[in-house]
Amino acid sequence: MSSVWEQLQERLPAVPAESWEKLARWAELMREWNERVNLVSRKDIDQLEIHHLAPCLAVTTDLKLMNGARVIDVGTGGGLPGIPMAICYPQARFTLVDSVGKKIRVVEDIAARLDLKNVEVRNCRVETMKSKFDFVTGRAVTDLAAFINWIRPLLNRGSKHSLANGLLYWRGGDVQAEAAGLRSRLTRTISLEERLADPYFESKYILHFRTEELYREVTEKPV
Numbered sequence: 001m002s003s004v005w006e007q008l009q010e011r012l013p014a015v016p017a018e019s020w021e022k023l024a025r026w027a028e029l030m031r032e033w034n035e036r037v038n039l040v041s042r043k044d045i046d047q048l049e050i051h052h053l054a055p056c057l058a059v060t061t062d063l064k065l066m067n068g069a070r071v072i073d074v075g076t077g078g079g080l081p082g083i084p085m086a087i088c089y090p091q092a093r094f095t096l097v098d099s100v101g102k103k104i105r106v107v108e109d110i111a112a113r114l115d116l117k118n119v120e121v122r123n124c125r126v127e128t129m130k131s132k133f134d135f136v137t138g139r140a141v142t143d144l145a146a147f148i149n150w151i152r153p154l155l156n157r158g159s160k161h162s163l164a165n166g167l168l169y170w171r172g173g174d175v176q177a178e179a180a181g182l183r184s185r186l187t188r189t190i191s192l193e194e195r196l197a198d199p200y201f202e203s204k205y206i207l208h209f210r211t212e213e214l215y216r217e218v219t220e221k222p223v
């Protein structure tokens with residue numbers, strides 16, 4: 001049977017070949033830190049590569065970034081999806097934000113030990129951030145309506161990358177029902193089950209909303 005890394009490489013052909021070595025080193029550092037700080041649930045750490053890394057890497061199939069793209073990972077926790085994305089997109093600049101200092105110090109250490117020069121970390125609540133970004137990413141932070149209200153002011157409009165500037169949110173469950181309760185319309189729904197050819201990811205998605213859609217949450221009156 002092929003190793004977990006061979007499986008990932010087969011399923012994720014858009015991950016640059018030169019990224020895999022750093023991704024393997026990242027997994028070692030995550031396991032080392034997870035002994036001390038709860039970044040990934042202890043019972044799930046054996047499945048780190050499949051359950052946590054693979055869904056973050058799945059975005060590489062759809063998202064191609066131009067040089068100098070700016071991405072903010074909000075509620076990054078132990079650095080997901082921010083660190084794996086920073087490894088795969090060295091041409092882009094990543095800001096990783098979390099309100100919990102203990103987690104941010106881990107992310108800082110991991111980024112330094114991986115020599116990721118395109119990563120900046122911030123220990124703050126996202127609502128206090130002022131800079132502008134092409135993309136916001138988030139995974140398992142809060143419900144979509146609240147998240148959209150926090151992050152909308154951080155987004156630039158534009159469409160020079162393969163996806164229009166906007167929000168990429170990793171979400172499981174009945175996302176169509178949740179999205180139906182929003183005024184922002186989904187721009188694209190990426191099925192992780194399809195991208196990763198694995199039934200474990202049934203009902204798990206990466207949701208893309210272009211920036212303009214997020215303004216519907218505040219500018220349109222309810223019908």
Ligand SMILES: C[S@@+](CC[C@H](N)C(=O)[O-])C[C@H]1O[C@@H](n2cnc3c(N)ncnc32)[C@H](O)[C@@H]1O
Pocket residue numbers: 039074075076077078079080081097098099100103124125126127138139140141150
């Ligand atoms: C469930 S964890 C998910 C962490 C990571 N994204 C992952 O997928 O493993 C949610 C994280 O969001 C952070 N968070 C929640 N609200 C936040 C806010 N307003 N600003 C910054 N971080 C926040 C929490 O501190 C926590 O680390």
